Amino acid sequence: MEILTVLPRGPFSGRIKRVVHDVISKTEVSDDTIVFSEKVTAQFGIFRSVSSVLVGSKIWRGSPGYLSGWLFNTSREFSPDQRVVSGELPLPSSPYRVEISPNGAGLIELPGYRLDNGVVILYVTPEYRFHFPREVLNAGDVENYAQLSLKPTQNGFNGIVDVNIRKGYAEVILRGRAVEDQVFLDERSGDFTYRFIKDPLLVVSHEKVLSPQGFQKALNGFMGLSGHGDFTICLKVGKQKDDMTFSVRLGEE
Numbered sequence: 001m002e003i004l005t006v007l008p009r010g011p012f013s014g015r016i017k018r019v020v021h022d023v024i025s026k027t028e029v030s031d032d033t034i035v036f037s038e039k040v041t042a043q044f045g046i047f048r049s050v051s052s053v054l055v056g057s058k059i060w061r062g063s064p065g066y067l068s069g070w071l072f073n074t075s076r077e078f079s080p081d082q083r084v085v086s087g088e089l090p091l092p093s094s095p096y097r098v099e100i101s102p103n104g105a106g107l108i109e110l111p112g113y114r115l116d117n118g119v120v121i122l123y124v125t126p127e128y129r130f131h132f133p134r135e136v137l138n139a140g141d142v143e144n145y146a147q148l149s150l151k152p153t154q155n156g157f158n159g160i161v162d163v164n165i166r167k168g169y170a171e172v173i174l175r176g177r178a179v180e181d182q183v184f185l186d187e188r189s190g191d192f193t194y195r196f197i198k199d200p201l202l203v204v205s206h207e208k209v210l211s212p213q214g215f216q217k218a219l220n221g222f223m224g225l226s227g228h229g230d231f232t233i234c235l236k237v238g239k240q241k242d243d244m245t246f247s248v249r250l251g252e253e
Contacts, residue, residue: 001031004218006205016206023119029202034089034121042089042113043080047120050075050107050178051212072105074211078114089113093125095228095250098197099179102223104213107178109227114207124201128228129249130157137244140237146170148235156195163189168238175232176225196226
């Protein structure tokens, strides 16, 4: 399991850094358990953070576009489900959700623990069952037409786009609750592979600093959508479109 440490920056961040490092120094991690050197009091629940750009300009070709920005509006919340007092904290398979734009805006919803000092120990379970109500989408008219064929994989899905276009291009967009990701844009036929996070992750941070931007940096610039729940995929040719909502559930095929 890869461990990601998300720490704050700036002259007034020393205390939080020390608290996070102190927790890390007293723990060991196996595939499904966090072991402490002594008993701790923690709450198990869901950490949610949503971030949007306050100042920026649109970039990227196609429908979604993205804002390049340096000023963000970010909210954070930990919703507890149960209280635990133990020297071992289990990591049961649990749904998660990550949606991050190239600029770092988006949302993260990660299960895990909040300690009394505000440190959060969260994790990603990369087990997916994809269910597509349809395997084929069609959009366009007689002169400009495209067909998208979908096939689930272990950690995502493959798409084949067949086009017959005189003017314009075919576009495929994956939509979540906060982010849209352009996965295909071309006037010619082609294919693509969309991959969700494939390896288990443990995220150690503090409830006051963890954000989609921090998660993105810790994961070497991750951008896109990943996790469990409902997503929408849309095929567009000019003003014509065909979209479909599909589900991703916890577990493997």
